[in-house]
Amino acid sequence: MTAAVFGRGLTVVAAGLLMIGLGCASRTSPRPVEPVRVSQIDAAADPVRRASLRLTLDGLDADARGRSTRARSQYERAIQIDPTNPWAYLALARLEVARGDANRALEYLQQAESLLRAERALSPGVQPHLFGLRGAALEATGRDGLPELERAAQLAPAVWGDGQLSPSELR
Amino acid sequence: MAKTRRKAKRRPARRRTGSRWPRWFRPAAIAVGCATFAAGWVTAGWVVGLDQVVRTRFEGQQFRVPSRVYSAPSVLYPGLDWKLVDLEGSLRRLGYRRVQDTRKLEPGQYVWGKDRVRLYVNAFDHPSRPEPARDVVLRLVGNRVEEIRELPAGRELPVLLLEPEQIGAYYGPDYEQRELVTLEEVPPVLVDAVLAVEDQRFETHSGIDPRRIAGAMLANLRAGSVRQGGSTLTQQLVKNFFLTPERTLRRKSQEAVMALLVEARYGKRDILQAYLNEIYLGQRGATAIHGVGEASRVFYGKHVRDLSAAEAALIAAIIQSPNGRSPYRDPAGAVKRRDLVLDLMKRQGRIDEATWKAARAEPLRLADVTADPGDARYFLDLLRRQLSAAYTPDVLTTEGLRVYSTLDRRAQRLGAKALREGLADLEKRFSHLVSDDPTRALQGCLVAMRPQTGEILALVGGRDYRKSQFDRCTQARRQTGSVFKPFVYIAALEPRRGGPELTLASFVDDSPLEVETPSGPWRPRNFDRKFHGRVPVREALERSFNVATARLGQEVGIPRVVEVAHQLGITSRLPEVPSLVLGTAEVSPMEIARSYATLASGGVRPEVQAIEDLVDASGQTLERRKLRFERVIDPGTAFLATSLLQGVAERGTAAGVRSTGLRGPVAGKTGTTDGEHDLWFVGYTPELVAAVWVGFDEPRSLGVPSSVGALPIWRRFVEELTGGRVRGVFRQPADVERVEIEPSTGALALAGCPARRPEFFLEGTVPAATCPAGGGGLADAQGDDAPEVRNRFFEWLRRQL
Numbered sequence: 001m002t003a004a005v006f007g008r009g010l011t012v013v014a015a016g017l018l019m020i021g022l023g024c025a026s027r028t029s030p031r032p033v034e035p036v037r038v039s040q041i042d043a044a045a046d047p048v049r050r051a052s053l054r055l056t057l058d059g060l061d062a063d064a065r066g067r068s069t070r071a072r073s074q075y076e077r078a079i080q081i082d083p084t085n086p087w088a089y090l091a092l093a094r095l096e097v098a099r100g101d102a103n104r105a106l107e108y109l110q111q112a113e114s115l116l117r118a119e120r121a122l123s124p125g126v127q128p129h130l131f132g133l134r135g136a137a138l139e140a141t142g143r144d145g146l147p148e149l150e151r152a153a154q155l156a157p158a159v160w161g162d163g164q165l166s167p168s169e170l171r
Numbered sequence: 172m173a174k175t176r177r178k179a180k181r182r183p184a185r186r187r188t189g190s191r192w193p194r195w196f197r198p199a200a201i202a203v204g205c206a207t208f209a210a211g212w213v214t215a216g217w218v219v220g221l222d223q224v225v226r227t228r229f230e231g232q233q234f235r236v237p238s239r240v241y242s243a244p245s246v247l248y249p250g251l252d253w254k255l256v257d258l259e260g261s262l263r264r265l266g267y268r269r270v271q272d273t274r275k276l277e278p279g280q281y282v283w284g285k286d287r288v289r290l291y292v293n294a295f296d297h298p299s300r301p302e303p304a305r306d307v308v309l310r311l312v313g314n315r316v317e318e319i320r321e322l323p324a325g326r327e328l329p330v331l332l333l334e335p336e337q338i339g340a341y342y343g344p345d346y347e348q349r350e351l352v353t354l355e356e357v358p359p360v361l362v363d364a365v366l367a368v369e370d371q372r373f374e375t376h377s378g379i380d381p382r383r384i385a386g387a388m389l390a391n392l393r394a395g396s397v398r399q400g401g402s403t404l405t406q407q408l409v410k411n412f413f414l415t416p417e418r419t420l421r422r423k424s425q426e427a428v429m430a431l432l433v434e435a436r437y438g439k440r441d442i443l444q445a446y447l448n449e450i451y452l453g454q455r456g457a458t459a460i461h462g463v464g465e466a467s468r469v470f471y472g473k474h475v476r477d478l479s480a481a482e483a484a485l486i487a488a489i490i491q492s493p494n495g496r497s498p499y500r501d502p503a504g505a506v507k508r509r510d511l512v513l514d515l516m517k518r519q520g521r522i523d524e525a526t527w528k529a530a531r532a533e534p535l536r537l538a539d540v541t542a543d544p545g546d547a548r549y550f551l552d553l554l555r556r557q558l559s560a561a562y563t564p565d566v567l568t569t570e571g572l573r574v575y576s577t578l579d580r581r582a583q584r585l586g587a588k589a590l591r592e593g594l595a596d597l598e599k600r601f602s603h604l605v606s607d608d609p610t611r612a613l614q615g616c617l618v619a620m621r622p623q624t625g626e627i628l629a630l631v632g633g634r635d636y637r638k639s640q641f642d643r644c645t646q647a648r649r650q651t652g653s654v655f656k657p658f659v660y661i662a663a664l665e666p667r668r669g670g671p672e673l674t675l676a677s678f679v680d681d682s683p684l685e686v687e688t689p690s691g692p693w694r695p696r697n698f699d700r701k702f703h704g705r706v707p708v709r710e711a712l713e714r715s716f717n718v719a720t721a722r723l724g725q726e727v728g729i730p731r732v733v734e735v736a737h738q739l740g741i742t743s744r745l746p747e748v749p750s751l752v753l754g755t756a757e758v759s760p761m762e763i764a765r766s767y768a769t770l771a772s773g774g775v776r777p778e779v780q781a782i783e784d785l786v787d788a789s790g791q792t793l794e795r796r797k798l799r800f801e802r803v804i805d806p807g808t809a810f811l812a813t814s815l816l817q818g819v820a821e822r823g824t825a826a827g828v829r830s831t832g833l834r835g836p837v838a839g840k841t842g843t844t845d846g847e848h849d850l851w852f853v854g855y856t857p858e859l860v861a862a863v864w865v866g867f868d869e870p871r872s873l874g875v876p877s878s879v880g881a882l883p884i885w886r887r888f889v890e891e892l893t894g895g896r897v898r899g900v901f902r903q904p905a906d907v908e909r910v911e912i913e914p915s916t917g918a919l920a921l922a923g924c925p926a927r928r929p930e931f932f933l934e935g936t937v938p939a940a941t942c943p944a945g946g947g948g949l950a951d952a953q954g955d956d957a958p959e960v961r962n963r964f965f966e967w968l969r970r971q972l
Contacts, residue, residue: 051329
């Protein structure tokens with residue numbers, strides 16, 4: 001009886017250690033993921049979100065052409081239609097990081113993350129963008145954002161390897 | 172002979188002494204010379220003075236242009252319910268005209284067919300987000316916009332913006348309404364029309380036109396009265412710019428001299444542009460329409476550049492008598508006069524035969540007079556107060572700023588309607604609420620905002636702006652009653668220092684309570700004067716029990732409640748007294764709306780926004796909206812609070828929100844202060860938060876609860892705005908678990924538990940106690956804590972993986 005209990009306990013401990021080990025391993029070198037692009041978001045069933053996403057995409061196109069004022073206007077209009085569209089806030093955060101207003105970028109990121117969380121859309125594919133943008137914004141404000149940037153680069157080296165997210169990479 | 176010689180000798184002597192002229196001549200000549208010299212100086216001084224006046228006006232700020240305020244633009248997209256948003260009404264209010272013929276559609280016109288709308292959207296001038304004029308087709312299926320295609324290419328458009336609607340302006344004391352235009356923007360046909368009728372030889376005269384004066388004199392002599400003026404366009408401009416309308420010789424001579432000066436100093440194009448912007452073209456309510464830009468907008472709802480020949484001729488036709496020939500007052504007379512102008516233009520060779528024919532055949536099509544902006548005036552006042560920090564009243568009323576606001580024109584209209592009708596209904600049902608004195612009438616206010624961004628969508632600060640300009644949503648602070656209570660529950664639900672005081676499965680004690688205060692013992696009572704003992708936390712809030720809430724406030728600590736209220740968005744001072752938790756502090760409806768917006772947006776507090784951007788007359792952006800957010804409570808707690816408030820709207824004091832069939836997620840809280848002086852309802856959906864207050868400016872009892880007084884106004888507003896179907900869901904965050912509990916104990920319901928209902932818990936706060944007691948099955952073998960331990964383990968595992 002005692003041996004059986006001991007054996008069961010040992011198994012549990014071993015399983016636990018294995019899991020902790022896996023957890024640690026995954027922390028040190030996260031497996032790369034395919035970063036999300038706004039154009040991949042499916043909103044076929046919701047016309048409001050669909051229109052809002054189209055405006056977000058238009059904004060990213062304008063952003064890619066260097067028309068940041070137009071881009072911002074499109075993002076804000078996307079929010080006017082659908083204030084719960086997290087991608088518009090994410091695109092705004094990207095724009096603000098690029099423009100150098102890091103504090104504003106952090107606010108947009110906060111809203112984007114809150115909405116993504118609420119929609120249960122905080123998928124692995126969106127994590128690199130959140131890490132990377134937050135890291136870049138923190139760095140711009142003089143705080144330590146390197147760990148977040150490194151994590152983004154590990155998760156999505158093709159996109160975040162250069163420490164930046166271009167509009168077309170988010171599009 | 173000798174005498175003759177003597178005489179001859181004397182003559183030269185007289186010549187030498189000037190004796191050839193009479194003695195008085197010399198002083199007289201000198202006097203005249205001096206007088207002429209002096210008059211010359213005086214005249215020169217006068218002319219120089221007039222010249223100074225001319226230069227100052229022409230080279231300084233020529234016009235006092237009021238600042239205009241615009242609503243947010245309307246957005247059309249496939250899937251939109253065009254009936255719900257009243258598409259045709261929106262088009263009419265923007266000045267679009269319904270026509271029948273699609274072949275010659277112009278900007279500002281539309282053709283409404285059976286299953287499609289052909290629409291020529293006006294261009295939208297904005298420095299950062301201009302929109303071109305677009306010819307589009309909207310295909311309609313049922314109430315929905317199925318698709319939007321741009322012509323002629325047929326390219327599908329994902330969204331279509333309609334230009335913002337002007338909701339008001341900040342006028343100076345003269346109430347002049349003017350939209351400045353440059354000569355380049357004015358179509359030649361309008362210039363021709365004006366010159367044809369007002370000043371044919373404008374291009375060649377130098378300020379005054381003797382031929383015209385002679386012609387006018389002859390015509391007036393023939394008629395026996397003053398029928399025709401001889402003033403050139405330059406003289407008219409001088410008269411309007413610098414002089415009074417009196418008909419005196421002095422004024423006429425000033426006018427002539429100034430006209431010559433203007434012509435000497437400035438080019439014909441400058442003069443013409445100034446004239447076209449200055450000319451008075453009628454009255455619109457209390458405001459005077461000045462300039463062809465404003466006239467185009469008011470009469471036709473379009474930019475001056477888009478005027479047709481017939482429209483241009485009509486504007487030129489009414490210059491002589493803007494009110495007597497107003498197309499609104501006398502359409503037939505205006506058309507007759509317009510045709511005369513067209514005839515004149517043709518005779519002078521300014522238009523060809525085909526244009527003349529087409530223009531004469533064109534029916535008079537005026538834009539619908541836009542709705543009374545009265546319902547947005549509280550919002551305009553709010554903006555003015557905000558802007559006054561950076562811009563003086565003089566700047567606001569004269570420099571032609573354009574203020575693009577966040578106001579949703581439809582929400583504003585519906586908000587004003589809901590408040591007006593709701594208060595009228597109350598007075599109808601409860602005659603004691605009617606007051607003979609309009610200054611003591613029952614009042615109310617409604618403010619609606621977008622929770623995620625804090626953008627004000629509607630602000631109705633009172634019942635009737637004309638009777639009272641006091642904005643009860645932003646300028647009044649009233650006791651809030653029970654709408655404050657959620658802050659107490661949030662303070663207790665929020666995890667800090669060893670976990671929350673409360674979960675949604677907890678029970679609170681609604682038994683007699685006495686709290687010592689400096690002013691004596693405080694003994695809260697319930698609305699029904701009863702005590703309910705141990706009650707579930709949901710029931711305590713759903714039925715708005717005062718005593719249970721007061722006790723909870725004591726447990727959490729009043730300073731903590733104050734802290735949470737401030738975090739959520741209350742900016743008023745909150746006295747740290749026990750009764751605070753029952754809403755005795757005075758707070759504005761705007762603050763309450765913002766606090767609830769924080770809950771609706773998952774714990775992220777928005778800054779309240781009223782302005783999108785501010786642009787000066789030259790198109791320079793002076794200010795841009797800055798969306799600001801701050802996470803102030805964790806999303807899980809915000810969700811639990813929303814869940815509690817959904818319960819209030821489903822089963823509690825606010826169950827009336829569903830009474831007329833409103834569907835979709837709604838959370839909210841009623842509030843009635845002591846003596847029923849203030850009635851509140853604050854409710855939100857995933858995309859909208861609105862606060863309603865009802866009461867008297869000088870507090871007195873209404874004798875009705877908020878569920879009867881304030882809630883129906885909110886319901887009416889939201890129902891009409893959403894069409895009875897609220898979009899979106901309050902999503903459960905990942906760190907909130909949904910488990911089943913046994914309702915009477917709050918224990919975790921396991922297999923075999925006789926009663927159960929779902930409940931939400933923050934991660935790690937699932938009740939340890941189980942039903943059946945001891946857990947049964949696995950729980951029996953592993954102890955009471957097993958479910959919690961198991962949950963935590965799997966949650967940890969899930970996170971790791």
